[in-house]
Amino acid sequence: MKHTKILLLAGVAALVAGAAQAQTATPPAPPTFGAPIAGQCVIDIQQAMADSAMGKQASDRLGQLKAVVDSELQQQASALEAEMKSIQAQQKTVTAANKPALDAKAQQWLQKRDAFQAKVQQRQQEMQYTQQEAMAILFQKMVPHINTVVTAKSCATVVQADSLLHYDAPGANNGPSSTFVYANPAMNITSSVVQKMDAAGEPLPQIDRVNLDQQQAQGQAGPAAAASAPRPAAPKPAAPAAPAGTAPKK
16 A cells, blocks of 8 residues: 555656646747648647537536546445455454454455456446547537538638647646647638537537446447547546455465
C-alpha cells in the first residue's frame, strides 16, 4: 500500500508540474494564410462534438456511467482489502487445528481477487465500447447538419482537421487549450455545423453502458461503432487495483 501511495503522489506531482508548464507556455504567433481554396472545406469533428449541446450532454452522460463503474469497483476493492487484512491477522495466531480452514479462506480470497481483476478489465472494455457508441450516435446526428452546411457553402470536398498539420495551442489566461489547424479559418465549417446542431435542439438519445455479460448470453460479439464515425481515444475508468501484491499466505 505504501508503494501505491508513493506512486500516486509521484503521479500527482507530475501532473502539477505539467500543468504549471502548460500555464507558462506562450503560444506562437499564428501564420498569415493565403486565400481560401474555393470549394475546399475543413471540419473538426471532435471539436464539434465537444462544443455542441448534444455533445456536452453525451460527455455528461458518459461521466455519470463512469462514476457508477468507479463506485462499484471501489466498493468491491475495499471489501477485498478488508478481507485480506482479516485473513492476515488470523494467520499471525494460526494453530494446527484451524490452519486448514484458514488456508481455504486464503484460497477463496485469491479466487475473488482474480474475479475482481477480470471484472475491472471487463468494465474498462464496456466503457470503451460505450464511448464508441456515443461517438457513433453523435456523428449520425451531426451528418444532416454537415450536409446542410456543405450545401450552403458549396463545398466540393470536406477534410477532417486532424488529417491536416495541427498542434494543441495553450489557451489564453490559463484557459483550455485548443487545436490550431494549418488551414485558412474561412474554410473551417465546424462552428457552422455546431450552430445548426444547437438550433435544431434535438435531444440526446438514451446512452447506457454496454453490458458484455448480457451480450455474451445472447450470443453477440462486442459492439462496433459505425465505420464512418471517428474513433476516440480509449477511455480508462479510474478503477482500483485488487491488493494482489499482499495476498494472504496459503
